[in-house]
Amino acid sequence: MSSITDLIRKEIENLSTDATRTNVGTITTLADGVAKVEGLSKVMFNEMVEFPNNILGIALNLEEDSVGCVLLGDTSSLKEGDEVRTTGKLLSVPVGKELLGRVVDAVGRPIDDKGPINSELSSPVEKIAPGIIPRKSVDQPLQTGIMAVDSMVPIGRGQRELIIGDRSTGKTTIAIDTIINQAKINKQGEKSGDPDFRAVYCIYVAVGQKNSNIARTIKILEEAGALEYVIIVSAPAADNPANQYLAPYSGCAMGEWFMENGMDALIVYDDLSKHAVAYRQISLILKRPSGREAYPGDVFYLHSRLLERSARLNEHSGNGSLTALPIIETQMGDVSGYIPTNVISITDGQIFLETDLFNKGIRPAVSVGLSVSRVGSAAQIKAYKKVAGKVKLELAQFRELAAFSQFESDLDASTKARLDRGARIVEMFKQGAYSPIPVEVQTAIMWGIQNDFFDLISVQDIGRAVQSLKEYLSTQGKEACEEIYSTGKLEDSTVEKLRVALEDWKRTFA
Amino acid sequence: MPSSSKHKILAKSLLGLSLDEHGHIDESKVKEILSSLKESKVSGLKSLLRCFFTEVRLHEYTYHANVEIGCKEDPSITNSIIQKIEAIVGKNIRLTITENPNIISGCRIRLKDDVYEDSVSSRLHKLEKSFH
Numbered sequence: 001m002s003s004i005t006d007l008i009r010k011e012i013e014n015l016s017t018d019a020t021r022t023n024v025g026t027i028t029t030l031a032d033g034v035a036k037v038e039g040l041s042k043v044m045f046n047e048m049v050e051f052p053n054n055i056l057g058i059a060l061n062l063e064e065d066s067v068g069c070v071l072l073g074d075t076s077s078l079k080e081g082d083e084v085r086t087t088g089k090l091l092s093v094p095v096g097k098e099l100l101g102r103v104v105d106a107v108g109r110p111i112d113d114k115g116p117i118n119s120e121l122s123s124p125v126e127k128i129a130p131g132i133i134p135r136k137s138v139d140q141p142l143q144t145g146i147m148a149v150d151s152m153v154p155i156g157r158g159q160r161e162l163i164i165g166d167r168s169t170g171k172t173t174i175a176i177d178t179i180i181n182q183a184k185i186n187k188q189g190e191k192s193g194d195p196d197f198r199a200v201y202c203i204y205v206a207v208g209q210k211n212s213n214i215a216r217t218i219k220i221l222e223e224a225g226a227l228e229y230v231i232i233v234s235a236p237a238a239d240n241p242a243n244q245y246l247a248p249y250s251g252c253a254m255g256e257w258f259m260e261n262g263m264d265a266l267i268v269y270d271d272l273s274k275h276a277v278a279y280r281q282i283s284l285i286l287k288r289p290s291g292r293e294a295y296p297g298d299v300f301y302l303h304s305r306l307l308e309r310s311a312r313l314n315e316h317s318g319n320g321s322l323t324a325l326p327i328i329e330t331q332m333g334d335v336s337g338y339i340p341t342n343v344i345s346i347t348d349g350q351i352f353l354e355t356d357l358f359n360k361g362i363r364p365a366v367s368v369g370l371s372v373s374r375v376g377s378a379a380q381i382k383a384y385k386k387v388a389g390k391v392k393l394e395l396a397q398f399r400e401l402a403a404f405s406q407f408e409s410d411l412d413a414s415t416k417a418r419l420d421r422g423a424r425i426v427e428m429f430k431q432g433a434y435s436p437i438p439v440e441v442q443t444a445i446m447w448g449i450q451n452d453f454f455d456l457i458s459v460q461d462i463g464r465a466v467q468s469l470k471e472y473l474s475t476q477g478k479e480a481c482e483e484i485y486s487t488g489k490l491e492d493s494t495v496e497k498l499r500v501a502l503e504d505w506k507r508t509f510a
Numbered sequence: 511m512p513s514s515s516k517h518k519i520l521a522k523s524l525l526g527l528s529l530d531e532h533g534h535i536d537e538s539k540v541k542e543i544l545s546s547l548k549e550s551k552v553s554g555l556k557s558l559l560r561c562f563f564t565e566v567r568l569h570e571y572t573y574h575a576n577v578e579i580g581c582k583e584d585p586s587i588t589n590s591i592i593q594k595i596e597a598i599v600g601k602n603i604r605l606t607i608t609e610n611p612n613i614i615s616g617c618r619i620r621l622k623d624d625v626y627e628d629s630v631s632s633r634l635h636k637l638e639k640s641f642h
Binding site for chain 2: 019020021022023024025038039040041042065085
């Protein structure tokens with residue numbers, strides 16, 4: 001008891017006795033999570049303001065005689081005439097490794113019933129993106145564990161790769177698979193004790209989603225043992241638009257901490273269409289002039305300033321990286337919508353998912369023609385580049401030929417061979433959700449298909465064959481895969497070991 | 511020029527006409543202005559009146575200090591507060607002094623949109639915040 005009284009006495013002694021000066025204002029109107037405040041003449045743009053009952057807000061509109069503030073809490077207790085105070089602080093969120101494995105709201109408060117977050121560090125939510133000098137080209141791969149993605153649209157650490165498609169086409173699944181794969185690689189790397197191993201920490205930002213969907217995602221990550229490497233920032237559909245607007249920036253600040261401290265991080269924004277809608281809502285209530293589709297004029301800047309914060313830093317700046325996987329939902333496959341085109345132009349490529357492919361059972365439903373990675377191929381490991389280099393072209397040729405072959409009854413031998421190879425590649429790329437494949441196994445499978453090991457297997461059996469080969473490579477054919485994993489190259493000796501292993505597997509596969 | 515900007519300029523002129531020789535708002539002058547505006551039937555009267563209202567309110571904030579004290583009003587304390595405020599602001603300001611038991615002891619002065627406070631309640635509030 002005496003220690004508590006001593007503590008309080010000490011706190012009282014430490015308090016300054018000088019008069020304080022606070023800039024205040026009065027609420028004049030209050031609607032839909034936005035308050036118009038008269039006064040606050042010294043408030044800064046994006047400054048946190050304090051409303052009664054410890055409710056926080058952010059000053060977003062600084063007008064001649066009033067200030068527009070978005071509120072970050074329950075507004076039911078507020079009323080017109082209430083006093084609002086400036087705090088002199090920009091909105092900050094806790095950052096650091098203490099947040100890993102936790103679920104937080106848009107301002108970094110824990111919402112997972114696992115107690116307080118013991119992070120002593122905090123970082124402002126809005127920050128200027130790294131400039132030209134501290135940056136470096138993307139040169140390290142970020143393996144998603146999805147064969148169709150890693151081979152055709154490879155992603156590098158520090159890249160911004162958009163995942164775009166209609167509703168229910170598997171956008172979130174690709175992001176979750178990537179996170180699960182990072183966790184698997186992290187565990188493998190930590191187990192190996194390799195001092196050069198660089199773990200990838202993940203941040204998943206859920207904007208405007210159903211609470212049930214977020215709960216399901218958490219469960220999947222938990223079951224896959226990936227949650228310990230993930231921070232989840234949740235701003236569900238039931239949250240006010242201010243929180244939905246802020247969540248991606250908060251998540252980015254958390255990811256930036258890893259990057260600035262020489263580590264690698266991956267951030268998923270699920271999704272930025274809903275983020276733009278939340279921002280439109282705030283802007284309309286703040287009476288900002290609206291433009292196309294009623295979005296405000298700065299909706300491009302909203303996403304560009306967020307995605308520009310993802311970068312690969314050079315050695316002088318700590319060698320860290322922040323990779324971004326923003327998600328955009330299209331309407332009826334229309335990629336020429338306002339927000340999709342904005343984000344396509346900001347990012348370094350996109351993975352386009354097609355509803356038709358998804359319905360045909362080709363999952364992940366990656367569209368070969370519309371998906372592209374502008375920088376990722378520079379980051380692919382040599383072994384994988386060697387075997388996957390021609391796949392995209394082969395698949396594109398297959399799609400073209402398949403369309404023409406519908407009208408042709410008599411096909412020449414080379415066309416028939418291309419069609420056969422294409423059909424097998426399509427089958428090989430079919431992959432179940434939440435089951436990423438390690439890069440060395442992917443390399444072996446791809447090498448197998450390039451070297452005609454699957455040619456005598458019927459197209460319907462390819463899926464079963466791939467599964468059987470995966471199992472074989474994790475037991476008997478382990479040696480070749482381990483060599484690919486450690487060297488990252490396909491040396492002649494490795495190729496020989498692969499040949500022996502695959503011939504052996506082929507004999508056993510009925 | 512948009513009509514709202516015109517109204518703002520006009521409202522500023524109307525405010526100038528409403529002031530007495532000390533720079534305070536004269537109630538009779540305001541009444542006179544309002545009745546003449548009503549008679550003239552100018553377009554956008556509602557918007558003009560709103561701008562005028564804002565100007566009057568801002569002026570009131572600038573030339574008016576609201577002092578809350580935690581104990582009973584003492585003329586010597588009041589005079590010293592007035593002198594100090596005038597020394598800082600350098601204006602002929604109007605003062606409203608009210609008793610507010612919520613601040614326990616000390617005083618709280620609101621001048622325009624700044625609040626100067628040295629009271630027991632503010633110290634307790636600071637202490638409460640330091641525990642979080």
